[in-house]
Amino acid sequence: MQRWGRWIAGSVVVVAVGTFVVTGISLLPTSLALGPCLPDLTSPTTYQQRVSPLSTVEIPMAAGAARLCYGRPSARGREVYGALVPYGEFWRLGANEPARLYLDGRLDLAGLPLEPGRYGLYAVPGPSRWTLHVTRSITHWGNDFSDGVQAADVAAIVLESTPLTMPVETLTMHAERSGDSTLLHIDWATTRITLPLAPAGDSPHD
Numbered sequence: 397m398q399r400w401g402r403w404i405a406g407s408v409v410v411v412a413v414g415t416f417v418v419t420g421i422s423l424l425p426t427s428l429a430l431g432p433c434l435p436d437l438t439s440p441t442t443y444q445q446r447v448s449p450l451s452t453v454e455i456p457m458a459a460g461a462a463r464l465c466y467g468r469p470s471a472r473g474r475e476v477y478g479a480l481v482p483y484g485e486f487w488r489l490g491a492n493e494p495a496r497l498y499l500d501g502r503l504d505l506a507g508l509p510l511e512p513g514r515y516g517l518y519a520v521p522g523p524s525r526w527t528l529h530v531t532r533s534i535t536h537w538g539n540d541f542s543d544g545v546q547a548a549d550v551a552a553i554v555l556e557s558t559p560l561t562m563p564v565e566t567l568t569m570h571a572e573r574s575g576d577s578t579l580l581h582i583d584w585a586t587t588r589i590t591l592p593l594a595p596a597g598d599s600p601h602d
């Protein structure tokens with residue numbers, strides 16, 4: 397019986413560790429998940445030197461905290477939008493893992509109310525207008541846009557793009573505080589997409 401007990405206990409530990417390895421920080425409380433951005437431990441690229449590094453964006457908010465994790469690809473002489481990133485097709489908003497947004501408080505994202513938690517972001521770029529998808533799925537690989545991932549969508553938001561005067565070589569997401577709200581800019585090549593984030597209930601779209 398003791399042998400069986402040890403075997404069962406060992407199996408439980410193996411399953412628990414394996415589940416954590418597969419799901420990463422999705423099992424942690426949101427407040428703890430606002431730690432360092434972790435790579436997908438199930439991907440072989442995690443154990444190699446990545447061409448597109450994983451980056452972290454701290455998003456200042458009037459109440460609560462927010463963090464964005466995303467992979468940063470570079471143009472390296474390639475035409476980006478309409479070529480490397482086709483128009484009218486799903487894009488992971490970066491490289492490798494999906495772009496992931498972690499919130500420990502309620503906020504409005506471009507007029508969309510979000511509860512504390514973890515969200516994946518992906519987009520459908522267009523020449524002048526993008527559709528941003530917010531999904532509850534964060535454990536999929538970045539270019540997995542399966543029915544299961546789309547079924548976990550919270551909403552889709554239409555955003556206008558803005559031309560940049562100077563091209564940006566490497567995809568860069570950065571936050572800019574604007575009063576009680578924050579503007580999250582997504583810059584690459586000669587295109588900018590801006591996501592306004594505001595305390596819950598304070599969105600100008602309400």
